[in-house]
Amino acid sequence: xxxxxxxxxxxxxxxxxxxxxxxxxxxxxxxxxxxxxxxxxxxxxxxxxxxxxxxxxxxxxxxxxxxxxxxxxxxxxxxxxxxxxxxxxxxxxxxxxxxxxxxxxxxxxxxxxxxxxxxxxxxxxxxxxxxxxxxxxxxxxxxxxxxxxxxxxxxxxxxxxxxxxxxxxxxxxxxxxxxxxxxxxxxxxxxxxxxxxxxxxxxxxxxxxxxxxxxxxxxxxxxxxxxxxxxxxxxxxxxxxxxxxxxxxxxxxxxxxxxxxxxxxxxxxxxxxxxxxxxxxxxxxxxxxxxxxxxxxxxxxxxxxxxxxxxxxxxxxxx
Amino acid sequence: xxxxxxxxxxxxxxxxxxxxxxxxxxxxxxxxxxxxxxxxxxxxxxxxxxxxxxxxxxxxxxxxxxxxxxxxxxxxxxxxxxxxxxxxxxxxxxxxxxxxxxxxxxxxxxxxxxxxxxxxxxxxxxxxxxxxxxxxxxxxxxxxxxxxxxxxxxxxxxxxxxxxxxxxxxxxxxxxxxxxxxxxxxxxxxxxxxxxxxxxxxxxxxxxxxxxxxxxxxxxxxxxxxxxxxxxxxxxxxxxxxxxxxxxxxxxxxxxxxxxxxxxxxxxxxxxxxxxxxxxxx
Ligand SMILES: Cc1ncc(C[n+]2csc(CCOP(=O)(O)OP(=O)(O)O)c2C)c(N)n1
Numbered sequence: 001x002x003x004x005x006x007x008x009x010x011x012x013x014x015x016x017x018x019x020x021x022x023x024x025x026x027x028x029x030x031x032x033x034x035x036x037x038x039x040x041x042x043x044x045x046x047x048x049x050x051x052x053x054x055x056x057x058x059x060x061x062x063x064x065x066x067x068x069x070x071x072x073x074x075x076x077x078x079x080x081x082x083x084x085x086x087x088x089x090x091x092x093x094x095x096x097x098x099x100x101x102x103x104x105x106x107x108x109x110x111x112x113x114x115x116x117x118x119x120x121x122x123x124x125x126x127x128x129x130x131x132x133x134x135x136x137x138x139x140x141x142x143x144x145x146x147x148x149x150x151x152x153x154x155x156x157x158x159x160x161x162x163x164x165x166x167x168x169x170x171x172x173x174x175x176x177x178x179x180x181x182x183x184x185x186x187x188x189x190x191x192x193x194x195x196x197x198x199x200x201x202x203x204x205x206x207x208x209x210x211x212x213x214x215x216x217x218x219x220x221x222x223x224x225x226x227x228x229x230x231x232x233x234x235x236x237x238x239x240x241x242x243x244x245x246x247x248x249x250x251x252x253x254x255x256x257x258x259x260x261x262x263x264x265x266x267x268x269x270x271x272x273x274x275x276x277x278x279x280x281x282x283x284x285x286x287x288x289x290x291x292x293x294x295x296x297x298x299x300x301x302x303x304x305x306x307x308x309x310x311x312x313x314x315x316x317x318x319x
Numbered sequence: 320x321x322x323x324x325x326x327x328x329x330x331x332x333x334x335x336x337x338x339x340x341x342x343x344x345x346x347x348x349x350x351x352x353x354x355x356x357x358x359x360x361x362x363x364x365x366x367x368x369x370x371x372x373x374x375x376x377x378x379x380x381x382x383x384x385x386x387x388x389x390x391x392x393x394x395x396x397x398x399x400x401x402x403x404x405x406x407x408x409x410x411x412x413x414x415x416x417x418x419x420x421x422x423x424x425x426x427x428x429x430x431x432x433x434x435x436x437x438x439x440x441x442x443x444x445x446x447x448x449x450x451x452x453x454x455x456x457x458x459x460x461x462x463x464x465x466x467x468x469x470x471x472x473x474x475x476x477x478x479x480x481x482x483x484x485x486x487x488x489x490x491x492x493x494x495x496x497x498x499x500x501x502x503x504x505x506x507x508x509x510x511x512x513x514x515x516x517x518x519x520x521x522x523x524x525x526x527x528x529x530x531x532x533x534x535x536x537x538x539x540x541x542x543x544x545x546x547x548x549x550x551x552x553x554x555x556x557x558x559x560x561x562x563x564x565x566x567x568x569x570x571x572x573x574x575x576x577x578x579x580x581x582x583x584x585x586x587x588x589x590x591x592x593x594x595x596x597x598x599x600x601x
Contacts, residue, residue, distance in 0.1 A: 051451040051485035058455020081445055089442050
């Protein structure tokens with residue numbers, strides 16, 4: 001996904017002379033071909049994220065289109081004020097390409113694990129937040145970034161995520177994709193949780209539970225219309241995310257449903273990472289598994305939640 | 320012992336001409352109507368902003384978005400009253416707006432906002448952002464082959480921020496000789512003296528070692544400011560840093576070098592009387 005997104009920057013640069021790549025201190029050879037073809041538009045600016053965001057704002061004010069790229073934690077935590085003030089307040093078209101969203105850098109520990117990035121980026125007025133699910137979708141997504149107004153935070157997974165999106169799904173920023181029609185339960189996913197949702201849906205089907213999947217690649221602006229459409233008739237809405245419980249996809253969905261449905265809320269299950277830093281290493285996969293986000297665990301949690309929603313009607317006035 | 324610069328001594332003793340007094344009356348009038356304002360930070364800036372807007376910037380108030388205009392960013396956004404009075408005086412918006420400073424429907428907030436105030440190039444107020452934005456503007460000028468220059472006004476306390484020095488390295492890396500950093504070196508920040516809060520000396524050497532061509536002067540000397548600001552870049556191929564020795568609160572004896580005047584709420588009758596004595600009736 002990462003290489004694809006990077007190569008897309010080169011491709012877009014060939015098409016549109018406003019496009020710049022700005023890296024801090026990326027791996028040797030990052031976008032080498034672009035650095036050869038467009039040396040003036042391939043900028044390596046040093047381990048100075050706050051400065052790079054401000055500088056990108058200045059460039060964007062003059063009509064250029066910077067694609068800023070570094071590790072997700074540094075692109076969010078390190079320079080949050082610059083992102084808020086220089087990019088969002090001025091509403092400038094800078095694209096933040098965040099490597100290693102979620103637990104991709106599991107072995108490198110908590111400094112490199114972007115587990116609250118969706119929450120803090122989503123909280124900013126004017127910011128758009130996109131989490132593509134695989135390399136093919138990342139390529140379709142990048143195509144849409146040339147003319148989108150305002151800043152975009154792009155949360156990339158690692159390389160080699162299974163390809164589950166299809167060309168016919170298309171890609172439009174802010175438009176969710178119904179990957180499987182709704183059944184008893186609707187799973188809402190973002191990023192690479194889609195792969196797990198597919199596997200969980202297969203496991204559930206074997207148990208006679210029909211599970212739909214809504215892929216919310218754009219967490220902000222949230223496609224509330226698609227959400228409301230997709231929850232029709234379901235007994236349970238389950239959100240899946242590689243993120244802490246506060247402020248991410250699950251929060252966004254819950255907020256939207258509360259705002260739109262008030263008292264008529266469906267039963268909800270929010271599956272996420274716990275509200276703490278991870279002190280285990282291993283791999284993205286092993287950490288997701290440890291925190292109940294393997295396909296097996298997702299299917300089991302959904303079955304339990306469905307069973308619970310059958311037995312306990314909502315109690316508005318507990319005794 | 321650090322030598323006191325002769326420019327710093329001159330800044331303390333020099334007198335102000337009628338235009339400088341007039342601009343101070345406008346600033347203090349705004350503070351009086353709003354019942355608040357960053358007085359000291361604006362008064363130390365007046366001559367720098369005045370010379371920029373009167374004599375240096377290639378700008379047209381009737382065409383504030385002209386792509387070829389020079390860019391100026393007030394990175395120490397809290398000094399905005401100095402900027403507002405110059406912009407109003409130059410016709411970017413009516414002088415009457417100054418009375419509404421910080422009011423609920425005013426375009427003029429306690430920090431300048433891009434898109435709200437004609438002539439304001441960037442929203443500032445969080446310190447340490449302006450020089451990076453300036454680097455972006457200056458680099459864009461080169462990429463787009465435009466001849467505009469970019470001037471960034473910074474506070475001396477502001478340059479405590481590491482991001483400023485990141486930006487300085489970036490400016491030098493790109494050899495941005497179309498970029499000018501103007502430092503309001505009034506030796507005071509919010510709590511007290513820069514020497515106490517976070518010492519900056521040797522300041523000129525710092526900027527030099529970061530790759531800037533450095534000029535130092537008395538930042539209340541209009542003539543010296545004109546000469547230096549009209550001769551940028553000081554060295555071709557290098558960004559310029561102009562260290563302006565100034566006095567926070569310059570022109571108001573009670574406020575001069577007095578951290579209590581960093582931000583003022585309501586001005587008392589006796590303070591208003593003292594202001595009239597210092598700058599004339601307003
Ligand atoms: C990032 C940030 N931190 C703190 C502040 C609060 N603050 C406003 S003005 C100021 C002092 C600035 O001192 P200096 O740059 O020397 O400007 P002066 O007031 O002397 O003109 C501080 C700490 C701020 N606006 N931004």
